[in-house]
Amino acid sequence: MGSPTSFLLTIATLVVSVLADISVNLRFDFAPVAVTYPSTTEEVAAVVSCTSESLQIVARSGGHSYIANGLGGKNGSLVxxxxxxxxxxxxxxxGTATIETGNRLGDVAFALNNQGRALPHGTCTYVGIGGHVSGGGFGFTSRMWGLTLDTVQSMTVVLANGTIVEPSSSSESDLFWAMRGAASSFGIITSIDAETFPAPSFATVYAYNWQMNYSDAAAALTQFQDFVTTDIPPEFGAEINLGKGDSEGTVSLELTGGWYGDSIDTLQSVLDPFLQSMPPVDGQFSGNGTYIDSVQILGDGVVNTKAAGPDKTDTFYAKSLMTPEEQPITLDAFEAYMKYLAYEGYNSETNWFMQFELYGGTNSFINSINVDSTAFATRSALFTVQLYASSSNYEPPYPEDGFTFLDGAADALTSTMGDGWDYGAYVNYADDQLENEYYLYYKSHYPRLVALKSQYDPTGVFDFPLSIQ
Structure with a gap:
């Protein structure tokens, strides 16, 4: 049960709040046995020491796990x-920042910006940095600076037996390797020491929008795929967003992203080779030119989440595909995919979007890192494709055809590309319906992760859906 001191600390930080805690994704309604709210690493360690023999434990940083792992991913866990x-x-x-993992991305960005610094991270400002850094951490600055986990120099971690360690490249290096890509299975990160970067002197958020028939949309994505393998600068962050078209047989296509170079004129010169192959449209450029304003725009107007209040909830299902740069998607595969969206997507009663997030291409820092240097297993992706569908009113229940629609969309790509297409999946877009999940998330790293799991958490204290077994 632990020492009297640790037991008292546990009681002091324990709040039974089962009924008050909900997932951001209302498709899940799990009931933890209790939720604790420690204020120090030592209190986290005390809770783990007192309860690890009888309960499975999960940490919650922001509560945005797609499959509600912040509530345990099942009933009966201790949060x-x-x-x-x-x-x-x-x-x-x-320029090293020490960041505790109760912070959300917007609050980290705000605090760092006050010191003239910045960190690569995602656009949703409400996401907690603990879970974000555990599985990757992608944003529009990632082609320039890497994933969030690539910036980590050391961590403070509470292990399954309640001990506190500080893994880095020179201490507990095997654990440090595992924590950068699969951290939630091995321990609770209470803080990270991360390399930061001077905030860009100029930033803008750009967008170009088209309505297209599915065949033209397939050709456009093929052209974009070709474009990003030319000499594009690392300051160029981009994604293609796809949505329901105005009529059956069409899709909406948006090119959007962040630009961190010296001016909009330079951005337009970068984009010209692609835009010349597209129907002419006017671009939209947002922001006052400052980096922190671009963070706020991408975060739907929110940087300081403490002042803005709680995030919105949703009822959704999501999938992901990480496409290999050495095996580009063929025009035939894009045609099959776009045709599916133009007809099945048009008639779906879900609210859906698909994103082709640009990870690779020339000058990408993400893919310049040796794949075996961290547990993050895919350093050769050109795109990470997020497939996301909400219920019609964003409330429960979730419709069964939402699952079949998204699964069919993914299959339209994978089946056309064939069995030899070595794609992956992104664990931060966790999919509870995924088959062959451990290979897709962790590739050749999975056996090493299993061995380290038996060393650092032999009794499965940190156990949840998709955790290392």
């Missing part, structure tokens, strides 16, 4: 909520 741990300190000489 350690880190929302009281929100320190962000920046060493002025080195």
């Amino acid at each position: 350690i909520d880190l929302s009281n741990m929100t320190r962000v300190d920046v060493d002025a000489s080195s």
Whole structure:
């Protein structure tokens, strides 16, 4: 049961709040046995020490797990909520930031920007940095700076036996490897020491929008795929967003992203080779030119989440595909995919979108890193494709045809590309319906992760759907 001191700390931080806690994804309604709210690493360790022999434990940083792992991913887990741990300190000489994992991305961006610094991370400002860094952490600055986990120099981690360690490349290096890509299965990160970067002197958010028949949309994506393998600069962040068209047989197509170069004129010169192959449209450029304003725009107007209040809920299902750069998607596969969206998607009663997020292409920092240097297993992706469908009113229940629609959309690509297409999946877009999930998420790294799991968590304290077994 642990020492009397740790037991008292546990009681002091324990809040039974089962009925008050809900997932951001209302498709799930799990009941944890209790939720604790520690304020220090030592209190986290005390809770783990007192309960690990009898309960399975999950940490909650922001609560945005797609499959509600922040509530345990099932009934009966103990949740350690880190929302009281929100320190962000920046060493002025080195630029290294110490960031506690109760912070959300917007609050991290706001605190770093006040010091003239920045970090690569996703656009949803409400996402907790703990889960984000555990599985990757992609944003429009990632082609320039890497994934969030690529910036981590060391961590403070509570292990399954309640001990506190500080893994880095020179200490507990095997654990440090596993924590950068599969952290939630091995321990609770209470803080990270991360390399930060000078905030860009200029930033803008851009968007170009088209309505297209499915055949033209397939050709456009093929042209974009060709374009990003030319010499594009790392300051160019981009994604193609697809949605329901105005009429059956059509799709909406949007090119959007962040630009962190010196001017809009330079951005337009970068984009010209692609735009010349597309129907002419006017681009939209948002923001006042500052980096933090671009973060706010991409975050639907929110940077300071503490002042803005809680995030919205949704009822959704999501999937992902990480497409291999060495095996580009064929025009035939794009045609099959776009035709599916133009007809099945048009008639679907879900609210859906698909995103082709640009990971690779020339000058991508993400893919310049040796694949075996971290547990993150896909350093050769050109795109990470997110497939996402909400219920018609964003409330439960979730319709059964929402699952079949998204699964069919993914299959339209994978089946046309054939069995030899070595795609992957992104664990931060967790999919509870995925088959062959451990290979798709972790590739050749999975056997090493299994061995390390038996070393660091032999009794399965940190166990949840999709955790390392």
